[in-house]
Amino acid sequence: xxxxxxxxxLTKFYGEICAIDHLAFEVESGEIFGFLGPNGxxxxxxxxxxxxxxxxxxxxxxxxxxxxLKEPLKAKQVMGILPEMANAYIDLTAWQNLMFLGELYxxxxxxxxxxxxxxxxxxxxxxxxxxxVRGFSKGMRQRLLICMAxxxxxxxxxLDEPTGGLDVQSARLIRDMLQELNxxxxxxxxxxHNMEEANQLCNxxxxxxxxxxxxxxxxxxxxxxxxxxxxxxVAFDKPVDSGSLxxxxxxxxxxxxxxxxxxxxxxxxxxxxxxxxxxxxxLKFVTLNFLAPSLExxxxxxxxxxxx
Amino acid sequence: xxxxxxxGLSQQLRRAYAICKKDIRIYYLKSPVxxxxxxxxxxxxxxxxxxxxxxxxxxxxSLTTITIFFTSTAVVPLIVPWETRSxxxxxxxxxxxxxxxxxxxDVLASFLFGxxxxxxxxTIGLALGVKILDAPxxxxxxxxxxxxxxxxxxxxxxxxxxxxxxxxxxxxxxxFPLLFISGxxxxxxxxxxxxxxxASTSPLTYFxxxxxxxxxxxxxxPILLDFAILASxxxxxxxxxxxxxxxxxxxxx
Numbered sequence: 089x090x091x092x093x094x095x096x097x098l099t100k101f102y103g104e105i106c107a108i109d110h111l112a113f114e115v116e117s118g119e120i121f122g123f124l125g126p127n128g129x130x131x132x133x134x135x136x137x138x139x140x141x142x143x144x145x146x147x148x149x150x151x152x153x154x155x156x157l158k159e160p161l162k163a164k165q166v167m168g169i170l171p172e173m174a175n176a177y178i179d180l181t182a183w184q185n186l187m188f189l190g191e192l193y194x195x196x197x198x199x200x201x202x203x204x205x206x207x208x209x210x211x212x213x214x215x216x217x218x219x220x221v222r223g224f225s226k227g228m229r230q231r232l233l234i235c236m237a238x239x240x241x242x243x244x245x246x247l248d249e250p251t252g253g254l255d256v257q258s259a260r261l262i263r264d265m266l267q268e269l270n271x272x273x274x275x276x277x278x279x280x281h282n283m284e285e286a287n288q289l290c291n292x293x294x295x296x297x298x299x300x301x302x303x304x305x306x307x308x309x310x311x312x313x314x315x316x317x318x319x320x321x322v323a324f325d326k327p328v329d330s331g332s333l334x335x336x337x338x339x340x341x342x343x344x345x346x347x348x349x350x351x352x353x354x355x356x357x358x359x360x361x362x363x364x365x366x367x368x369x370x371l372k373f374v375t376l377n378f379l380a381p382s383l384e385x386x387x388x389x390x391x392x393x394x395x396x
Numbered sequence: 397x398x399x400x401x402x403x404g405l406s407q408q409l410r411r412a413y414a415i416c417k418k419d420i421r422i423y424y425l426k427s428p429v430x431x432x433x434x435x436x437x438x439x440x441x442x443x444x445x446x447x448x449x450x451x452x453x454x455x456x457x458s459l460t461t462i463t464i465f466f467t468s469t470a471v472v473p474l475i476v477p478w479e480t481r482s483x484x485x486x487x488x489x490x491x492x493x494x495x496x497x498x499x500x501x502d503v504l505a506s507f508l509f510g511x512x513x514x515x516x517x518x519t520i521g522l523a524l525g526v527k528i529l530d531a532p533x534x535x536x537x538x539x540x541x542x543x544x545x546x547x548x549x550x551x552x553x554x555x556x557x558x559x560x561x562x563x564x565x566x567x568x569x570x571x572f573p574l575l576f577i578s579g580x581x582x583x584x585x586x587x588x589x590x591x592x593x594x595a596s597t598s599p600l601t602y603f604x605x606x607x608x609x610x611x612x613x614x615x616x617x618p619i620l621l622d623f624a625i626l627a628s629x630x631x632x633x634x635x636x637x638x639x640x641x642x643x644x645x646x647x648x649x
Contacts (some may be wrong), residue, residue: 110429161492164490164491171486173486174484174486177418177484179421179422189487189491192414192491194492230610253441381622
């Protein structure tokens with residue numbers, strides 16, 4: 089497949105602080121690419137460079153083969169963007185916001201009207217199209233911002249924390265829409281703190297920390313990344329001292345409510361020892377689950393200071 | 397200028413017009429702004445006319461200059477800081493428009509605002525029996541001055557702050573000294589040589605001269621020179637604001 093986004097050696101300094109450090113990656117056409125990282129890792133700086141809002145100190149990037157530094161307007165023309173902390177114009181109505189954005193992208197009046205109507209209906213805002221955005225809830229504003237990002241029918245959608253701080257229904261609606269948009273062929277570059285969201289939506293994810301990509305792979309591959317993150321979750325019919333469960337091969341023991349999670353690199357051997365332990369102590373299993381690491385586990389492990 | 401031409405000049409001009417319409421809707425069509433545009437020149441006229449022995453034609457030329465200057469420079473300096481603060485700027489900058497297009501849109505809205513409210517001193521002056529001797533020069537001068545002062549205001553909006561009060565302070569620090577050195581209140585020929593030198597550095601001087609010529613038939617500088625200098629200042633201010641905005645944009649984010 090062709091690369092929709094190519095970033096090569098991207099580096100950006102703010103004073104003496106290196107926000108992103110020689111980043112290089114490619115996003116293929118038609119994929120949902122997740123960009124994960126803790127606060128201050130360089131996600132927003134990267135997205136701002138890729139969308140032409142700021143310039144890198146070093147390196148280059150292209151969007152659908154347009155160099156963002158040499159042909160920024162052509163590159164921007166094929167993008168839809170939802171910046172982090174962005175706002176629609178609160179003194180304009182939802183409809184006026186969409187018309188304005190459409191004009192900025194050179195969309196003809198007929199198409200603007202048709203698309204605005206369809207988008208507002210799709211995102212459940214059509215009935216409120218004549219209201220000033222000032223009176224919109226956070227979820228409604230976010231949905232409107234996504235409509236604004238789609239008014240030019242972009243080939244690539246950049247979304248910086250699209251579901252951050254939203255209620256469950258709005259977040260779910262946006263996630264469903266993103267999947268639908270991706271199925272229609274739109275490439276999506278997504279930053280999120282929500283690991284489950286990244287796991288559900290993304291074909292591939294990159295984890296960035298201190299301005300560097302520390303992992304880039306499919307979510308399932310990343311989950312299998314660390315053997316020591318595999319665990320067995322167990323609950324017995326009687327309370328047990330969790331210290332006594334530090335059996336051979338157990339790396340860590342964590343109490344999780346009425347259950348205990350045992351981290352191990354060799355879950356098969358541990359299961360056998362657990363059975364022996366239960367028989368020896370006259371215990372019956374209430375729960376016994378083998379757990380692969382979550383994307384969140386991988387993320388926390390990779391981005392924790394001791395791993396750097 | 398490369399970006400501007402690259403994606404089509406007419407496309408970028410249309411997008412600048414879209415920004416102009418947005419600015420008018422959000423920033424100009426507000427009751428306080430409209431009331432200011434009407435009351436400010438009216439009260440200035442009254443303050444200078446009542447109880448003073450001032451020549452109405454000279455007064456009209458001076459107050460038209462002041463009105464266009466203050467109305468054209470009133471709102472533009474605040475737009476970019478406001479948009480930074482209200483978090484609409486990043487969305488604007490990431491759309492396919494150049495900084496030049498964005499600034500041109502802001503300047504265009506301000507130009508129209510200045511043009512509209514120049515009608516107030518004009519109407520009052522005409523009501524007082526003042527006659528305009530050279531209407532084409534006067535109208536062309538009003539348009540050029542409004543554009544020039546709007547471009548100056550765009551320069552004042554370049555400091556990378558999201559606090560409108562900071563820009564207001566800078567704006568006041570620039571605007572008032574500029575007004576007082578410009579031969580608006582005292583005819584240039586009556587200024588000392590250092591005053592004439594100072595006045596020659598201000599764009600207001602050249603519109604004040606044009607306005608005086610249009611109404612009284614007397615000008616200090618040749619009319620074509622007034623036009624040429626106003627045009628030069630416009631280009632200078634517009635270019636300076638574009639470059640400063642380009643340089644400072646990443647600091648706003």
